[in-house]
Amino acid sequence: MHDYEKLGIFYLGRVQTPKGETTPExxxxxxxxxxxxxxxxxxxxSGKTGLGIALLEEAAIDGIPAxxxxxxxxxxxxxxTFPELRPADFLPWMDREKAARPGLSTEALAEETARSxxxxxxxxxxxxxxxxxxxxxxxxxxxTPGSTAGxxxxxxxxxxxxxxxxxxxxxxxxxxxxxxVSGILGLLEVPADPLKSREHLLLSALFQKVWxxxxxxxxxxxxxxxxxxxxxxxxxxxxxSFYPAGDRFELAMRLNSLVASPSFQVWLQGEPLDxxxxxxxxxxxxxxxxxxTAHLTDPERIFFxxxxxxxxxxxIRGLPGTSSLRALFYLDxxxxxxxxxxxxxxxxxxxxxxxxxRAFGLGLVLATQNPVDLDYKALANAGIWFVGRLQxxxxxxxxxxxxxxxxxxxxxxxxxxxxxxxxxxxxxxxxTPGQVPTFFKTRQTMSYLCGPMTREDLRRxxxxxxxTTATPxxxxxxxxxxxxxxxxxxxxGKAATEVSSGRPVLPPEIHQAWxxxxxxxxxxxxxxxxxxxxxxxxxxxxxxxxxxLLVLVPVTSGPLPMDWSSALESGLAPARLESAPSVDxxxxxxxxxxxxxxxxxRWGKEFADWLYRTQKLELYRSPSLGLVSAPGESEGEFRAxxxxxWRERRDEQIAALQARxxxxxxxxxxxxxxxxxxxAKKEADLSQQxxxxxxxxxxxxMGALFGRKALSVSNVQRAxxxxxxxSRVREEERQVERARxxxxxxxxxxxxxxxxxxxxxxxxxxxxxPIREPLETVELRPRRTDVAVxxxxxxxxxxxxxxxxxxxx
Numbered sequence: 001m002h003d004y005e006k007l008g009i010f011y012l013g014r015v016q017t018p019k020g021e022t023t024p025e026x027x028x029x030x031x032x033x034x035x036x037x038x039x040x041x042x043x044x045x046s047g048k049t050g051l052g053i054a055l056l057e058e059a060a061i062d063g064i065p066a067x068x069x070x071x072x073x074x075x076x077x078x079x080x081t082f083p084e085l086r087p088a089d090f091l092p093w094m095d096r097e098k099a100a101r102p103g104l105s106t107e108a109l110a111e112e113t114a115r116s117x118x119x120x121x122x123x124x125x126x127x128x129x130x131x132x133x134x135x136x137x138x139x140x141x142x143x144t145p146g147s148t149a150g151x152x153x154x155x156x157x158x159x160x161x162x163x164x165x166x167x168x169x170x171x172x173x174x175x176x177x178x179x180x181v182s183g184i185l186g187l188l189e190v191p192a193d194p195l196k197s198r199e200h201l202l203l204s205a206l207f208q209k210v211w212x213x214x215x216x217x218x219x220x221x222x223x224x225x226x227x228x229x230x231x232x233x234x235x236x237x238x239x240x241s242f243y244p245a246g247d248r249f250e251l252a253m254r255l256n257s258l259v260a261s262p263s264f265q266v267w268l269q270g271e272p273l274d275x276x277x278x279x280x281x282x283x284x285x286x287x288x289x290x291x292x293t294a295h296l297t298d299p300e301r302i303f304f305x306x307x308x309x310x311x312x313x314x315x316i317r318g319l320p321g322t323s324s325l326r327a328l329f330y331l332d333x334x335x336x337x338x339x340x341x342x343x344x345x346x347x348x349x350x351x352x353x354x355x356x357x358r359a360f361g362l363g364l365v366l367a368t369q370n371p372v373d374l375d376y377k378a379l380a381n382a383g384i385w386f387v388g389r390l391q392x393x394x395x396x397x398x399x400x401x402x403x404x405x406x407x408x409x410x411x412x413x414x415x416x417x418x419x420x421x422x423x424x425x426x427x428x429x430x431x432t433p434g435q436v437p438t439f440f441k442t443r444q445t446m447s448y449l450c451g452p453m454t455r456e457d458l459r460r461x462x463x464x465x466x467x468t469t470a471t472p473x474x475x476x477x478x479x480x481x482x483x484x485x486x487x488x489x490x491x492x493g494k495a496a497t498e499v500s501s502g503r504p505v506l507p508p509e510i511h512q513a514w515x516x517x518x519x520x521x522x523x524x525x526x527x528x529x530x531x532x533x534x535x536x537x538x539x540x541x542x543x544x545x546x547x548x549l550l551v552l553v554p555v556t557s558g559p560l561p562m563d564w565s566s567a568l569e570s571g572l573a574p575a576r577l578e579s580a581p582s583v584d585x586x587x588x589x590x591x592x593x594x595x596x597x598x599x600x601x602r603w604g605k606e607f608a609d610w611l612y613r614t615q616k617l618e619l620y621r622s623p624s625l626g627l628v629s630a631p632g633e634s635e636g637e638f639r640a641x642x643x644x645x646w647r648e649r650r651d652e653q654i655a656a657l658q659a660r661x662x663x664x665x666x667x668x669x670x671x672x673x674x675x676x677x678x679x680a681k682k683e684a685d686l687s688q689q690x691x692x693x694x695x696x697x698x699x700x701x702m703g704a705l706f707g708r709k710a711l712s713v714s715n716v717q718r719a720x721x722x723x724x725x726x727s728r729v730r731e732e733e734r735q736v737e738r739a740r741x742x743x744x745x746x747x748x749x750x751x752x753x754x755x756x757x758x759x760x761x762x763x764x765x766x767x768x769x770p771i772r773e774p775l776e777t778v779e780l781r782p783r784r785t786d787v788a789v790x791x792x793x794x795x796x797x798x799x800x801x802x803x804x805x806x807x808x809x
Contacts, residue, residue: 009029010028011026012028012055013027020423031064035363036363037358037365038365041370045425046426047425047427048388052367059288063286065287067328071301071333073454076457077450081140082131088110091110094110094113120444140287142290143289145304146267147295148266148269150462161215176313178348179313180307185200186345227245274311275327280636283635285636309349316362331367337350361644385403386429389424399420416429427440427441428441506794510600513579513794514581517798526797528554528792529793530550531792532548532790535782538778549615551568557592615781617781621775622776639771646770675743682736
């Protein structure tokens with residue numbers, strides 16, 4: 001099989017005739033076509049899952065990441081890729097009951113399966129090397145919200161405030177608030193009408209208030225806010241009239257029961273639900289992020305789907321527009337999430353994605369057994385339809401009428417209904433606006449299909465996958481910093497620290513501030529606190545950045561109280577500083593210099609010098625694309641952006657290549673068809689001439705041999721005519737030979753044109769891989785005038801056991 005993987009082409013199978021006969025022609029789909037969104041329809045057993053997995057495999061090979069919602073547990077099979085195709089690879093996934101029926105051992109069944117899988121791949125032009133490319137191209141991870149069977153994902157540990165761009169957009173912020181509140185209330189099984197439900201209106205007002213200030217929110221804080229909202233009224237009604245305290249307490253208790261539930265604690269663990277981090281590894285490698293929700297209850301499943309869809313919506317709204325496919329959002333068995341009549345919390349964000357996502361490069365693919373499972377607005381936003389076997393004549397009639405209405409006069413409802421009735425297992429009809437409907441049979445997947453995977457199956461499958469290092473969050477990075485005090489004394493015991501129960505009295509010139517404490521805090525440690533601003537700029541690169549740092553430095557009672565080598569960047573935004581302690585903890589003793597206002601004057605100069613010497617901005621630069629990373633962008637994030645830029649450039653080059661070669665191909669095709677027709681006509685004329693000559697010569701010979709006279713005058717005349725006819729045959733043969741030579745020359749010209757085209761294709765394929773390209777480092781440093789000290793004072797840092805930082809970032 002030709003290597004189309006780098007050209008944005010998905011290999012899905014082979015074209016079929018309307019009668020179901022499979023042809024040698026490949027069924028190829030341009031990746032960009034999925035920007036119009038797709039729908040896969042098919043009853044159980046139609047091959048719908050196989051087609052979905054094939055789509056995702058092709059996306060992975062092309063470097064396109066995907067968010068995959070898997071309510072049934074089928075798509076975890078993407079973990080089962082075996083490049084060596086050894087029986088031992090298949091053995092753990094053999095069905096013992098299936099082996100027992102034909103009297104086989106599981107080992108024998110594994111050998112038979114490995115052999116048949118290898119043969120099946122070969123029948124579809126695939127080999128083990130292609131499986132290896134699939135494994136190397138993208139990482140496959142199965143996340144299990146509410147469970148540790150796969151990789152856990154944190155949905156509610158921190159209801160993080162949206163980015164500033166989202167907060168500044170009232171519509172965007174409103175969508176985020178509504179989806180989050182609807183999801184939480186849906187989980188509590190509380191009616192969640194955004195216009196009528198007082199629970200929804202109250203929680204929305206609380207989220208709007210907290211998030212507008214740029215503050216994160218936890219469920220624990222939300223419970224306290226429900227009881228004491230700090231809101232005088234909701235709309236025009238007084239709070240107590242609209243939602244009395246006693247009723248609010250009932251809502252708080254329901255939220256508290258959720259938080260207190262041992263099973264719910266798993267929802268608070270794992271990676272945050274952030275598509276920017278889920279779609280790529282820390283190194284920038286694309287990822288198929290599969291969210292298995294088969295183990296969840298219906299309310300939990302709808303809650304998670306709502307949160308995932310809203311996270312995707314928030315993510316794309318911060319991206320630049322593109323005409324290339326950036327990522328896929330694949331939703332298997334969409335039943336219940338996007339119904340035509342009901343209004344579950346998941347419906348609004350999914351409909352909004354279908355309307356807006358294509359402009360940002362996100363293509364949605366929805367799979368379902370029945371078209372009546374989907375809202376008509378969703379169906380109207382789909383541009384690609386894969387229709388497989390349907391259960392009943394009524395289903396086929398509805399689909400045919402709906403597609404005829406959506407796709408226009410190119411589709412005949414009656415003919416389409418008859419065609420759908422003839423579809424077999426793994427056969428689909430592809431319909432797109434303005435294109436002739438195409439029948440095709442799906443290729444064999446490279447992933448082994450063992451059926452729905454249980455939580456134990458997922459745990460076993462992921463144990464064999466290589467571990468991936470997650471990018472630490474800001475709070476995690478803060479907790480990885482060195483302790484603010486020594487962990488142990490020379491004797492091995494804990495360091496002795498003088499602790500006072502009261503706060504010291506200080507001169508009014510000394511500014512004091514407290515860092516927000518987390519539950520592990522045990523004492524308040526006095527430190528020098530400085531807030532500085534650093535500006536760096538490079539006009540040539542078009543880069544400028546301003547950074548504000550909150551720096552803490554331990555101060556001792558020795559002759560050199562300040563050691564700037566132990567300065568610690570807190571990771572905390574200066575706006576998070578508090579003017580009073582948030583919790584009552586003992587305070588450690590104050591070094592004398594911290595109580596002297598003159599010390600801060602000296603330290604201010606040292607702080608400015610420290611900022612100038614230590615602060616720099618390191619950026620990455622791609623030699624092949626000439627792009628430079630943005631300030632604060634990690635290497636993995638930059639490589640992901642490079643991959644998208646490379647894909648956009650590749651798509652433009654492919655379009656240019658197609659535009660350049662299309663007219664030449666059309667002209668050549670016309671010439672080749674004329675030459676072939678001329679050669680065929682010459683062949684036919686020569687064949688007829690040979691028949692006529694043979695008949696004439698035979699008549700002459702028979703008359704001469706068996707007639708009354710051995711050589712009559714008429715026979716002599718007839719023989720002369722026959723010899724003339726034979727001369728014409730020889731001339732016809734020469735013309736046929738010339739026609740054949742011309743056809744052969746044209747065919748050689750065609751091979752030359754194809755070789756030229758393939759050479760240019762190969763040049764595109766051999767471009768630098770943005771995931772593996774060595775990056776250059778660009779270092780920008782501030783000038784002295786670009787450094788400013790904004791705040792100096794005494795900081796009170798909460799510390800836990802062994803002096804580890806215990807503040808909330």
